[in-house]
Amino acid sequence: MTEKLVAQVLDGNPRAIARMITLVENHSKEASALMKEIHNYTGSAHVIGVTGVMGSGKSTLIAELTRYYRREDKKVGIIAIDPTSPFSGGALLGDRVRMTELTLDPGVFIRSMGTRGMLGGLAGAVYDVIEILDASGKDIILVETVGVGQAEVDIIKIADTTLVVIVPGLGDAVQTLKAGVMEIADIYVINKADHPGAGQTVAEVQSLVELSSRDRKIPIVETIAKTGEGIPRLVEEITLHQCYLRESDKLVEKRKIRYEAELVEIIRNKLLDMIYDENVVRHRVDTVVDRILSKETDPYTAAEEILGSILK
């Protein structure tokens, strides 16, 4: 079954791609074997991360970028991440609403993912899903993070090019964003550039760019995603960044960072799977929490006790 599924994925079959993504998302038994098979077929896609506050127009921007790339006959994969509820474990994944017309284009594959407990604005299986889409022949992979605040910066661990989307009207918020999210951009996108205050926002970002000591000057692109204005210039800047990465050693560096992050994630998961029998630990945690509450023990002692008994 593994061989057949891998062959179909490499062939770009959407049903097979979707099945394989489910298998890795659920940490199924077959997942590791499948991922091992496809690794040699990856590495050619350009991964573009799109991050920004909620409502900044990330989904609409991605839809417009995809339309543009499709006119150039490039195949596009989209990973749209929305938050998983910390209370129910469920999620409402609504990014496709802005991408409806792309659904029937055989050159586009869209997958919605919940964060499933992962912090940093990404979903746990996102590394694997990028590899799967890459192996399936996509030229461009767009990853939409959850709507971020200030510190969800993990997108730089996976993206070759990171777009930080900013909208006018947040006023001083741009100032407070200086550290964290504002530091990770390869390109700043000022979306909703027709809204009042856009000029002010551009000026504020401009001054940030001028203060930066990085060797590459970060471009600022104004867009109106809803009408597609500014998209050609944005694509041009992405292509320029891609060339810059290739000509310097930066692309290799970026890919190394991604594999390193992925490796740590895999080890963490495998370790957890090995020692963490959900039912056993859950039961112990429940009883121990009561003892912590009544000051019979403390969290550190309790953790050492539980780990000690599992690892012995």
Add this chain to the structure above:
Amino acid sequence: MERKIRVLVAKPGLDGHDRGAKVVARALRDAGMEVIYTGLHQTPEIIVETAVQEDVDVIGLSILSGAHMTLFKDIMNLLKERGMEDVLVVAGGIIPEDDIPRLKEIGIAEVFGPGTPTDTIVEFIEKNVKLRE
């Protein structure tokens, strides 16, 4: 690792009333499911292609326009064509009693009319879904 039930909540056809669909989507989310919501005016082709790409276990169709017989039949046929007949399909909205047996004949597992408690829908899905690995 636990498996999450993935549900596509879709509105086929031309009516513009998505309040019910949103209430159900939220209830399913609160029951721990991953709900893909795609908005209004979806064609059968788009609904089925979305179900394929998202690899959902369940499709919930909400319709108030009266065109359910035609649209649902198209959706069920397309699902079969794509080898997705193991997906649990349920429906809600304004659907006359008399039509329900015929909808069940074409493979709609259950029809939930106005006023159905959301718990009933959650329970039905949990009991009847065939979780794909």
